[in-house]
Amino acid sequence: MVFDTLVAEFPFLLRGLWIGLQLLAALLTLGFVLGLTLSVMSVYGHWTLRLFTLLFERVFRGIPEIVLLLLFFYGIGELIPMSPFIAAVIALGLRSTAYQAQIFRGAMQSVDDGEVMAARALGLSRLATIRHIVLPQALRRSIGPWTNEYSSELKATSLAYVIGVVELTRQASYIVSNLQGNTLTVFAVVAAMYFVVNRLGNAGLYALERKMAIPGFEGRGRET
Amino acid sequence: QAQTLVAGIEAAFPPWAYAEGGEYKGIAVDAMRAIAENQGMEVEFRDMPWPSLIPALANERIDLLVTGLNVTEERNEVLDFTIPWWENDDEVMVNIDSELNVVTALCCGATIGAQGGSTQNSWVEANLVENDAIDVTLRSYENYVTAIEDMRVGRIDSVIVSTDTAEDFIDKGREVRIAGTITQGQPQALAVSRGDPNNILAALNRGIMELYESGQWQEIVHSYAPYATIRQIPATMPDYVRTYQAPIAGLDD
Amino acid sequence: MTDFIEFGRTWMPFLLEGVGVTVGLWAVAMVLGFCLALVLVWARVYASKPLYLLATLYVEVFRGTPMLVQLFFIYLGLPEIGIVLDPFTAAAVAIGLNSAAYQAEYFRGAIQSLPSGQMIAARAMGMSRFQALRDIILPQAGRRVIPQWSNEAIVELKYTSIAYAIGLTELTSRAEQVGYQTFQFLEAFTLVAIIYLVLTGIVAQTLDFVEKRTRVPGLTNSGGKMS
Amino acid sequence: MSDTPILSVRNIRKTYGGIEVLKGVSFDLERGQSKIVIGPSGTGKSTLLRCINLLSPPDDGSVILDGVTVEQKGINQLRAQIGFVFQEFNLFTHLCVLDNVRLAQRNVLGRSRHEATRRAMEELERVGLADKLDAYPAELSGGQKQRASIARALAMDPKLILFDEPTSALDPELTGEVVQVMKELANAGMTMLVVSHEMGFAKAAADEVIFMEGGVIVEQGPPSTLFTQPEHARTSQFLQMLTHEHHET
């Protein structure tokens, strides 16, 4: 009975997954662009910018995501009407911005001082130094930590249901409530779907990490 | 052009509202469709969790709530209820092989589960937990389904759910039984924003009555819950509800 | 606004009672996650192929599936093999196991950003892999990882709310209960958001402080200067 | 125009964590002149070089390059004219040797890809690294890194070059070659300030020798005078070591 239902409902699980994936792609993109900007500001910016990034980070990491979603959809949505999906992209995207900014900041601060100095000595402007020396190295080092962000946001998309975006997890809870039970079985199927998506994404990111690897750093393959 | 109403539901609440095959179904959903048709309105449904439905109503993202909504004093402060179309009692659920009866399931060291924020939860709190003579522990769950699962594991002794839910559980073949009933006569109704800004309360009330009187209501209910006893509509109307004071919109005018 | 203050006055005490469970779950889970993460990251960076694969599988499974599912398996699934955990333990273990996977990835990133000369020098002096990790690699990676690791600490603080699913009333569930009682969900959640802001603020501020205090003298980039 | 010194360092002071590393250093460098800076370890030689192009901004004093005070405004253009070879090389770890040498040429001087590659190849061949174009810094030997960093500075065609121990990692043969390169540059009219204890260069191409100790210039003068008749006892003591070693040959 569980399996019949699951088979019958599978297309809807897939539809839920598809919506979740669109949301994921949008919010990660937003978070990447803004997060990178914010991290540069927080490491190299004027103190006012640093204060701004600090506040932004505190607020958007600190407020529970459900509250963010409600605030954006009902609060800001009151002034600028937006669909639940757009509200979810913005709320979760800004949240992701704060988290990604921390990832990039950590990586940027681990770039060797000497190289930054060498770039400046050659006449590279601050911006050029950031662009050509700091970011290429920091972004490489961010790939690993960024897989965390990808994994965690993938599942955070399910929170968007609070403002009516029906994605995978919500579709699954439909099935659970229809069956009045079988929680484990149904969620195992959902978990498997998330797992596949997560694995595919991370496999891609790890492949990128290996491809971009440069000699000279600690890590697998060292012989000592 | 007919007015389109957006009805908020929580579609994980069979047999009243749920989703299957990509469509919203259930007694409340079908009944609402019938009412809308009858009253010359269009209706569309939007599934949201509880914490979002109220702000959605306040922000006019939705026009009314169509879900297993119990009429309570607190809710009366924020919402305007239609006439009640159902009454519910609460059932004490225990494992099918449990030796507990309705008394032992609710006293003497028992651990009772309920869905957090539900009327059942409040009832246990007010009548059992706060009474020092009765030694019980209340566990509130995000979802009563998990409470039932936890009871199956054996961590808790009983779970209190509404009659409809209890019947649905048994209907679906879960290995639980009803140890006893707590008679509540808890009315259920639809609701709109306080003050009825869209002026639909009268139409809804009229629609409910017409649905009931035409016998369509009974058909709908029985198509989802074959053994359910149909209550008279309007069911018990508590005095404290503002919209139940005469004249009642749609009935008395 | 005055309504809100009045609302806060009425309900804040009830909400604050949930802080204990939230913080307790968080602390146990973070410690468990941290210890396990060290093992995982060692396996992912330094161990033999089979251990590496095992650790990778762990990381992928625990990051790849929803924490709620993991929690359900631990809480409702383990009893099938005779392990019945109380809700607090089950939640702490679930969150801890999940967090370990994330913490391990953050550590791995930081370790792999270190110049290889550091490990080489340590090993050349006769330090074992373990000693080199403990005394050279982790102290340096630990400093670098703080900004990223703070993500995990903060996320986890809020993630403790999934314990509600198995009947533990912590902060978020209390807010929801207040919502059901008053139907003022937005207000209730706003109150709880304030509490979370304060809690995460304390965590973030503490980590910022640790980051500044442990900064290695002479390394300017960590100060954000660029001459 | 050629009357004014190309580089004029005026009373530079620099303090690190309460310790004054440079205690007022002044000197001039004429166009086409080569000066060599010698002195004990930890004396502030590298710090002095870094102060000149404001990599470590001095706490006090000023630096005038070609009549223009070196200050934060417009510093990038000035720095592009001042080559800098670091004692620690500081190659860009994520770029191969060729890109290490090309990056600033393209980005700062705006040279075309082709032109930058041509200049890079020229300099890399000059220092004998043409076979390591694609190697990353971590794959280079000590001497190879040092040569790459020299090529990187020279390819910028600077007006003035600051060399910090440019031959420390080189074997004698290569030292000879790099000193040869530096002599050629000197003869071609390049202005240079070199921290080095390489007598070969000092003798053959340095116009003046600066002896620094404890953050001050103890003495300076043409190599012929300074090496043979130093004024200060400390200088002669230090020089003794230089010559002492050589006498053993």
Next chain:
Amino acid sequence: MSDTPILSVRNIRKTYGGIEVLKGVSFDLERGQSKIVIGPSGTGKSTLLRCINLLSPPDDGSVILDGVTVEQKGINQLRAQIGFVFQEFNLFTHLCVLDNVRLAQRNVLGRSRHEATRRAMEELERVGLADKLDAYPAELSGGQKQRASIARALAMDPKLILFDEPTSALDPELTGEVVQVMKELANAGMTMLVVSHEMGFAKAAADEVIFMEGGVIVEQGPPSTLFTQPEHARTSQFLQMLTHEHHET
């Protein structure tokens, strides 16, 4: 016992990314002997040292230390007996100078805090760094870093020390002092393998000189013979540079 060489390197080969950097290198080092390795940049000198204590495990060949084949098993104990001074210093960036020197003494040799501090101070004084105990590597000058790294190796009281260009960052005075330290060690019976082009040391304390090029040992012999009558043309060409410079003095 003193018949067998303390270190025996047999036919070591090492390939990096398809290029054979060491093409079968063999030599012996008797107890108390000092050998110096010279040769052009990129020739595999540093690689050779790293192969000896398996920091870069050789692809082929073997290393025997005091009768024991150096292999992964028990490598930590062996390495503790082999001091290593890196060309790139590799000081631990998060530890101050004192802790850099104390760490391995404590956790490898198990010395008490007090004893480790005492030995550390001894060596740091010897290299003239006693006033920089609390400084972190990023706060040191090039020469200071090099001296700290020498102190770190010596404080371990190894049986054998491998020095990779130990005086590259030092001024002549300090070079003299470090060479003096090395001479003392040599005279006290320490066994040493030194990559260096420091003639002072070669002449005064090296028992033998190994000339390497292109991954092979071209020639080896006592300094007196090798420096004056090298067998191979390549050797004499290389040595010419060494002596050439000195003749200028």
